[in-house]
Amino acid sequence: QSALTQPPSASGSPGQSVTISCTGTSSDVGGYNYVSWYQQHPGKAPKLMIYEVSKRPSGVPDRFSGSKSGNTASLTVSGLQAEDEADYYCSSYAGSNNVFGTGTKVTVL
């Protein structure tokens, strides 16, 4: 159950796009379409942004999108806004258990 690999940081100016990668193995990301993404602001509980690779829960802006290719999933935030500055975590089903990514801090310049 090793954590999924994410870049420690990513940044972009307001209005730009940022893409975060999440790399696992064929036993987790590559083997199932149960990849989720969470946004966490300091001192707050995580918030579900994407589930089942590319689906958005009700209320999540369509600026957030998800995809997957092989063992790597990606989250893209388009039209960056100041409130998007937060930590982002990917998560994947891994066969009777679950594994999170290492987390990426997104900074809006």
Add this chain to the structure above:
Amino acid sequence: EVQLVESGGGLVQPGRSLRLSCAASGFTFDDYAMHWVRQAPGKGLEWVSGISWNSGSIGYADSVKGRFTISRDNAKNSLYLQMNSLRAEDMALYYCAKDMEVVVITYAFDIWGQGTMVTVSS
């Protein structure tokens, strides 16, 4: 309002036990799988354990297997985590989280509590 409220955290010595509780409201509790997720201070998220709607399917992270036990009482709309043989590395904020889909376990956590802190120290 859909809500999860954790309780039971606190300061405990290494090797001792603690039982966490999570009270659910605002949704049909016995329709959904439930999970515990923890976050050590300044660190990332770690899935700890999950339980299906009818307790028929249970899973644990390798780091807690054999020491922690998850359970639920659907009549009381409550989720529990019995933590035995606690270690310094178990110190974290423990979140209760609801699975997104009815009956099926998707490991997508759409509702989270605010967490209860567990401190393991002598």
